[in-house]
Amino acid sequence: MEPTRTESAISVAATAVRAAPVPERPPLPVRPRSLPERHSVRAQVLAALRDALASGELAPGETYSAPALAERYGVSATPVREAMQRLAGEGIVETLPNRGFRVAGHSPRDFAELAEVRASLEVPAVLRLARSLPPERWEELRPLAEATVTAATVGDRAAYAEADRGFHRELLRLTGNRHLVAVAEDLHRKAQCPVLHRPLPGTAELLADALEHTALLDALRAGDLVTAERLAREHLTGL
Template identity: 75%
Template sequence: MDLTRPEQAPGASSPAPPPVARPPLPVRPRTLPERHSVRAQVLAALRDALASGELEPGATYSAPTLAERYGVSATPVREAMQRLVSEGVVETVPNRGFRIAGRSRRDAAELAEVRAALEVPALLRLARALPAERWSELRPLAEATVSAARVGDRAGYAEADRRFHRSLLALTGNRHLVAVAEDLHRRSQMPSAQDGGPGPAQLLADALAHSALLDALCTGDLATAERLAHEHLAPPPATD
């Protein structure tokens, strides 16, 4: 008898064997981030094409056609287009592809109203708390919007415009406010279903408004800053 182990009672079950050490799972290269990166790049390219008017409101585009244009497979194009569908700027057309919905005047008015309700109060709170030099830090971003507008680069202007407003609202420290405001901003930049989007004169006027707004903020002129902010966020006038 083995005296080093306790005697087991008759009928008792045997003790569980010790756990067996298993070799670690092999490390495999991850491909998911790359797929997400391609989708993000396609989404950015589609947004630029929408902002520039390259993708025209009312036109229908198939995923394979767009995939060939951007040199990718149809899968990331479909995924990016579905994101735009969720944003309301693209519609799914069964067996054909995706139709560019465009932004109606009602869309423009409602988006402007919501953006003003979010951005203007935040801007005024900042204006009461920040010194002039903090507003001066945004000058290069305002100048970038002017540079893009002067050459009629609508896609470049759209990106520079978002960067300016995103950086301004980031001064609040409220990440959720920045994210919600940027989503609304993107939607407001979609081409109009009636006229296809702002022309060069409108772009330049919008760009110059950034500098005028900073001037008012630097001097502490809150009344002028509030007026300029509301005017800047207002929908463009009807052209017909």
């Protein structure tokens, strides 16, 4: 049977469609580079502010505006505000509407309470590890302990604060408990804030604190749990 005119037209149209070139898809939109750059700047500003707080460059009780800090660090005010909001969430600074941010120094009671909570979390964790880890595992932390001694020897409070957190963070990571690590580090950051009406620790105090890290590792490696518990508690509470 001969195809009808309609069937012939449909066949011709179908052939033309199959032969037609497939149009190229438009390229996917490229995410603007400003987004990662902005987060990178904010992270750098946050790190710089933490160092300034640890070193005493930003003093407890003093108020700082975002524009003034932005000028100091050579950035716009936006990443400074974002970094300061992060510190406000951690309780390290206070937001003052239309004025800026005030560094929230601890009272001696605040410091003692933070130390007590840290000890209640970290000392039992260290003792549990001491009963299960082989002695050689403690040597993995030796470079971190030595980094605190190096920073303390030159009196670099900002470097010491970072190295100190690193030692305690990696120590607690041996437990495998991510939540414990996160909570303990948050408390540790708060404990590193200056105490009101108390001078910042000098080189001798930093060095004494740093040497407690190496002494603790020595006791843990030797399996001396009594000494390890005493050292860990004294290190965290200062008692």
